[in-house]
Amino acid sequence: MMQTTNEYNRKRYRLGLWFTTPAVIVLLTVLAYPIFASLVLSFLRVRFAGQGLSFEFNGLNNYADLLRKELFREALFRSVYFTVIEVIAVIILALLVALMLNHPLGRSAFYRVVLLVPWALAPVANAVLWKWIFNANYGILNQALAGLGLIKENIIWLGSPWLALNMILLADIWKAVPFIALLMLAGLQNIPSYLYKAARLDGANVWQQFVHVTLPGLKTTLVISIVLQSIWALKVFDLIYVLTKGSPADSTILLNYLSWRETFSNLDVGYGAAIANVLFALMFMLALVYIRALRPRQIKREG
Amino acid sequence: MFRRFLTRFFLRFGLAAFTLLALGPVVWAVVTSLLPLSSLTARPIDLNPANITIENYILVLDSSRGLFSGLINSFIIALFTSAVGLVIGSMAAYALARLNMPNSNRILMMILATQMFPGIVIVIPLFLVMSRTRLVDTHFGLIIVYLSFILPIVIWILKGFFESVPMELERAAAVDGASPLQTFRYIVLPISLPPLFATGVFAFIEAWNEFFFAIILTRIHVKTASIAIAEFSGQYQTLYGQMLASAVLASIPVVALAIIFRRFILEGFVEGAIKA
Numbered sequence: 001m002m003q004t005t006n007e008y009n010r011k012r013y014r015l016g017l018w019f020t021t022p023a024v025i026v027l028l029t030v031l032a033y034p035i036f037a038s039l040v041l042s043f044l045r046v047r048f049a050g051q052g053l054s055f056e057f058n059g060l061n062n063y064a065d066l067l068r069k070e071l072f073r074e075a076l077f078r079s080v081y082f083t084v085i086e087v088i089a090v091i092i093l094a095l096l097v098a099l100m101l102n103h104p105l106g107r108s109a110f111y112r113v114v115l116l117v118p119w120a121l122a123p124v125a126n127a128v129l130w131k132w133i134f135n136a137n138y139g140i141l142n143q144a145l146a147g148l149g150l151i152k153e154n155i156i157w158l159g160s161p162w163l164a165l166n167m168i169l170l171a172d173i174w175k176a177v178p179f180i181a182l183l184m185l186a187g188l189q190n191i192p193s194y195l196y197k198a199a200r201l202d203g204a205n206v207w208q209q210f211v212h213v214t215l216p217g218l219k220t221t222l223v224i225s226i227v228l229q230s231i232w233a234l235k236v237f238d239l240i241y242v243l244t245k246g247s248p249a250d251s252t253i254l255l256n257y258l259s260w261r262e263t264f265s266n267l268d269v270g271y272g273a274a275i276a277n278v279l280f281a282l283m284f285m286l287a288l289v290y291i292r293a294l295r296p297r298q299i300k301r302e303g
Numbered sequence: 304m305f306r307r308f309l310t311r312f313f314l315r316f317g318l319a320a321f322t323l324l325a326l327g328p329v330v331w332a333v334v335t336s337l338l339p340l341s342s343l344t345a346r347p348i349d350l351n352p353a354n355i356t357i358e359n360y361i362l363v364l365d366s367s368r369g370l371f372s373g374l375i376n377s378f379i380i381a382l383f384t385s386a387v388g389l390v391i392g393s394m395a396a397y398a399l400a401r402l403n404m405p406n407s408n409r410i411l412m413m414i415l416a417t418q419m420f421p422g423i424v425i426v427i428p429l430f431l432v433m434s435r436t437r438l439v440d441t442h443f444g445l446i447i448v449y450l451s452f453i454l455p456i457v458i459w460i461l462k463g464f465f466e467s468v469p470m471e472l473e474r475a476a477a478v479d480g481a482s483p484l485q486t487f488r489y490i491v492l493p494i495s496l497p498p499l500f501a502t503g504v505f506a507f508i509e510a511w512n513e514f515f516f517a518i519i520l521t522r523i524h525v526k527t528a529s530i531a532i533a534e535f536s537g538q539y540q541t542l543y544g545q546m547l548a549s550a551v552l553a554s555i556p557v558v559a560l561a562i563i564f565r566r567f568i569l570e571g572f573v574e575g576a577i578k579a
Binding site (some may be wrong): 008009011012013015016017018019020022023024026027029030031033034035036041044053096100102105106109111112113114115116117118119120121122123124125127128129130131132133135137138140144147176178182185186231234235237238241242245256259260263264269272273274275277279280283284286287288290291294 | 315426431494557
């Protein structure tokens, strides 16, 4: 008996190796290798020589360039601004939506479908949709505001630097709220209802219940939502590509877009890789927070 | 009593506002995609239903526009990405969940962390390698790259499911003399078909919607629907109706899938993200 169990376990282990191999090979090829290579590239100067490429050691020059170039500093600042505002707005709006949908009045499946529509929409379709809404001459936004008497002449939403960035932010928030709201809804439903009953017995009003039961119960979900949303906000690309291409005067260029443009338009591969690595470092720190937020539960469950 | 009334009043108001804000832009896009340019550029916009036409849709599906072939390319790429992702991913997920792999928790955490790499970090070296191996602008190249973000999701979701399969079931199979492979093939897989299928749907949506890798790794032959739309909106900026019609066409399949499989997305994936 003992021996067959051992043999069976050995078989299981061997099968486990076979089963993980394909996934490991794919992930090593398309993730591990490129991440390593991108680090190496950021220390090189890459030139397109005829059909091929030429590589030349460039030391820390690409990173020194980062500090020197104003466009990078501006893009970094704007990325941070974009991410902070997006996270705050998305978390508050999503929490509001989740609270409404968790109330008996909002439980109907209809509202779940409403949430899924903006989430599933192709990001490029989303960008085109907002391009049309923001259109200065025929867009519904100007027409609605004019109809309400709020503006006298059409505003060129994507035409002035600060405004354009904020309009992109608005479109991105609209697209992002549903998924985070779904996360929070799942989080709300995991809070045991006896906690609310106990709070009510102790005479807590709605606000006190929210502060002392809902918020602590949502803590993990909130941390995860903040981290995921920050990562997604740092990655924004499609909206910029379709709505402004970085214009006016490079004022809507964020880090991800800048890295793409330096690499694939200006063909400055080493410098582009250096920017990408800065972005990577930012996201990696956020990923560590996510993993830490998930971990305590795991230990509890195993123990 | 009055407070209760007030709460309900505000809630109904809030829910209505939420519905309007979430669906309004989408409905607006669909409505205007059905109107001729002359209606859209009238002031104020001419919403007379008598003008409704599917002309924009017919025009954008014309073969010269690239949207039709884009939709086909997106379909092929999304289908193969989710199929390959499911096969490789379910095997890895089962191994991590049930086959005593050492450090399986640490491996899973790493897989999860891979979700958080910015695409730009991996795409620069991949582009250089793929240009040299002539994989740029091929279905195969894009599918492989898409596996980088599909595979981790698939493994993550399915691992959670495989863990919920009762251990007794597998023990019983082992007692009856089934090898681990047979147990997986004849016991675990058949009862996992619904979650496998649903995970595939999720992967399909993600691959279909992808834009960033596609714009870098495709040129002419395998332009996806998203690329076709982005190009269209750059080139023919003033053909608003056609621009919206192509956006609607590219969104219908994924929005429909999301609604049909909403139960899974809500219960399976969303909860999986907050529960390790």
